[in-house]
Amino acid sequence: MNAEVRVLKSPVETALAEAFSTAKRKLPGSGEVARLREAAFHRFEMRGLPNRRVEEWKYTDLRAAMREAKPIAGPPDAAAKQRAQDAGALLASVESRRLVFVDGMFVAEASDLDRLEPGLTIRSLAEALGSAGGLAAQVGKVLPTEDPAVALNTAFMSDGALVHVAAGSTISRPLHLIFFTASANASVFPRSLVVMENGAALTLIESHEGCGSDFQVNTALELVIGDNAVVEHVKVTTGDPTVLHVSSLMVSVGAQARYNDFAFTMGGAVVRNQLFIRCDGADSVLGLRGVSLLRGRQHADTTLVLDHTVGGCTSRELYKSVLDDEAHGVFQGKIVVRPHAQKTDAKMMTRALLLTETAEANAKPELEIFADDVQCGHGATAGALDKDLLFYLRARGIPAKEAEALMIQAFIGEAVDEIAYEGLREAVMGAAVEWLQARS
Numbered sequence: 001m002n003a004e005v006r007v008l009k010s011p012v013e014t015a016l017a018e019a020f021s022t023a024k025r026k027l028p029g030s031g032e033v034a035r036l037r038e039a040a041f042h043r044f045e046m047r048g049l050p051n052r053r054v055e056e057w058k059y060t061d062l063r064a065a066m067r068e069a070k071p072i073a074g075p076p077d078a079a080a081k082q083r084a085q086d087a088g089a090l091l092a093s094v095e096s097r098r099l100v101f102v103d104g105m106f107v108a109e110a111s112d113l114d115r116l117e118p119g120l121t122i123r124s125l126a127e128a129l130g131s132a133g134g135l136a137a138q139v140g141k142v143l144p145t146e147d148p149a150v151a152l153n154t155a156f157m158s159d160g161a162l163v164h165v166a167a168g169s170t171i172s173r174p175l176h177l178i179f180f181t182a183s184a185n186a187s188v189f190p191r192s193l194v195v196m197e198n199g200a201a202l203t204l205i206e207s208h209e210g211c212g213s214d215f216q217v218n219t220a221l222e223l224v225i226g227d228n229a230v231v232e233h234v235k236v237t238t239g240d241p242t243v244l245h246v247s248s249l250m251v252s253v254g255a256q257a258r259y260n261d262f263a264f265t266m267g268g269a270v271v272r273n274q275l276f277i278r279c280d281g282a283d284s285v286l287g288l289r290g291v292s293l294l295r296g297r298q299h300a301d302t303t304l305v306l307d308h309t310v311g312g313c314t315s316r317e318l319y320k321s322v323l324d325d326e327a328h329g330v331f332q333g334k335i336v337v338r339p340h341a342q343k344t345d346a347k348m349m350t351r352a353l354l355l356t357e358t359a360e361a362n363a364k365p366e367l368e369i370f371a372d373d374v375q376c377g378h379g380a381t382a383g384a385l386d387k388d389l390l391f392y393l394r395a396r397g398i399p400a401k402e403a404e405a406l407m408i409q410a411f412i413g414e415a416v417d418e419i420a421y422e423g424l425r426e427a428v429m430g431a432a433v434e435w436l437q438a439r440s
Contacts, residue, residue, distance in 0.1 A: 013048050015069035017041075020155055023072055027158065029129035029136075036140050040154035047148045059330040059362045060301040062149070065244055065270045070216045072156065073103035073186035080182035081107055083211050087180040090238060090431050094423040096176040096205060103181060104158045104188035119169025119200070125191055126159040135164055139193055142222040143250035143276050150248045153220040157191035160221075163204075167197035167226070174203040174421060181210030181217065181239075190219045198226040198254070203421050207236040208245060209267065215240075220248040227254040227281055232262075232420050236428070239267035241296060246272045255281025255310075262419050263290035263302065264428050266435060271300040278307040279315075279341075286315040289415045291428075293435045294327035301330035308341040311371075317348040320415050322408055323359035324439065334366040337374055344374040352382040353411050355404075405436040 009017070020041050027037065049066060050057035076084075084102045099122065100110040106124040113122065128136035140154050161177050179190055196202060208217060225231050237245055245268045253259050263273050275288065292300040302319055321329035331350040352361035363380035385407055393403035412432060419425040 010049065010063060012063070012066055012069050013045075016152070017045065019069060019072065023156065027156070028126040032137070033129050037155045040140070040151040043146060044148050044151040044155060047146070050148055056147075056303060056332070059332070060270065060272050060299065062246070062272075066216065070185055070187040073181070073183045073188050075105055076102040076107065076182060081110060083182045084110065084180040087209060088176060088178040088207055090236060091176065091205060091207060091424070091427050093427050094174060094176070094205070094421075096174040098176050098178055099161050100178045100180065101159065101190055103183050103186070104179075104190045106159050106161075117169070117171050117173065119166035120171050121164040123162040124159055125157070125162045125193065128162045135162055135193060135195055138195065138224070139191065139222065142193070142224055142252050143278055145250065145276050147248065147274065147276075149218060149246045149272070149274070150220060150250070153189050153191060153218045153248065156189040156218070157220070158189050160190045160192035161194070162192070163194040165196050165200040165202050168199040170201040174205050174424070176205040176207065179206070179208045179217075179219065181212050181215050183215060184212035185214050186212070187216040187218070192220070193222045195224045196226050196229040196231055199228045200226065201230040203232045203424070205234050205236070205424065207238070208247070209239045210243065213240045214242045216244045218246045220250070223249070223251045225251065225253045225257045225259055228256050229254060230258045232260045234419060234424055234428070235263045235273070237263075237265045237267055237271055237273075241267065241269055241298060243268045244270050247274065249273070249275045249277075251275070251277040253277065253279050253281065253284045253286065255283060257281060257284040259284070260287040260418065260420060261289070262415070264431070265290070265292040265294075265300045266431065268300070269298060271298075272303065273301070274303040276305050279309055279313045282310045283312040286313070287418055288315065288317045289418050290319045291412045291415050291432070292321040292329055293432060294321065294329060295324040295439075297326045299328040299330070302332070304333040305336070306334070306346070307336045307338070308344045308346065309338045311340060311342040311344060313341070314345045315347075318415050318418075319350045320412050321352040321361060322355065322412065323352060323361060324355045326356075326358045328360045330362045331380070332364045333378070334368065335376060335378070337369045337371050337376060339370045342371050342373040344371065344376065346374070346376045348378040350380045351411075353408065354382060354384055401439065405433075408436055409433065
């Protein structure tokens, strides 16, 4: 028997196969795009939905979490667009250029497309996939991966942003991609591609939210960072506590580039943020950070693979989780240093703060080093609030909840303070304060 043939399929996998067979003729793109979709779904079928027996997914059993294949959301109607009017409110204080996507589809009338800065080009990905060539030809090729969630997104990708920043162009106004799900009991598969030419600069915000319940999101972003380019990327995930949200980020970083990434997670029942990042040029500097604030039975998983393929690159990774009630936080981080990546300087740390005895944190930092002239390290901690410090604050008249909130703010502040754009930094910390104030 051919070793590639998967004989057993779960009911959800069977439903996904039927959905793809029906939907593929209606999805944007033909020719090469259609072949890309077919190949991606074949890769998914060979592996199926990942479960605990798959090492990279051992803490997040997607087969168990995805109990059914939700129907693909249709084009948003007027009512859905109306519900999305206040989308992005958490970051409303940040003066940005908004691109709004409702139920996975671009809504031009709700987006800000006037007077684009010199060097900035924006298109709907669905529109670009329907035309031959151009930047859309790079979709699925920035950082190839065998991950089944990425394969599923590639097969079903509907719409998203196609952004190009010309060489030497600095876009001073942040670009905010707002993904809003208005439909309940549905699934969406947005896909975006951002290409930064040499010497370009951009602050990119990506927010995911919705007013519906029990919906599924499988989103992916491909990011090409040219030589000497500067990118700050902030992703915010909020929304209903019944949502299943899987996000994949694929990044290629050029020489002497600067890339900062920050992921802020508050919403969702099960959230998986997976990052695949490759240093393709020497002497680049990367800062990868994130904060998760979880309560109830929320589950958030950050899985990172950072591949140093060339020498002289510096990377810093810091991820923090605050876990209340029965929440579950996961961090899996792997730094790979290839044989020719001498002079690599990479350090990775994850810290979890458990506010109850029923909260749980799992951490699995890894190093794979094939070069001998490097400085690399990793660490992981998990624990409760410092009782001595808490007593110190309460002894000075600060109520217990307020004292805890001050300590939690200080705990996450180390990561939040690294957001370079001041307005974004303040908005994220403001949302964290609101989360703390809502604690019972």
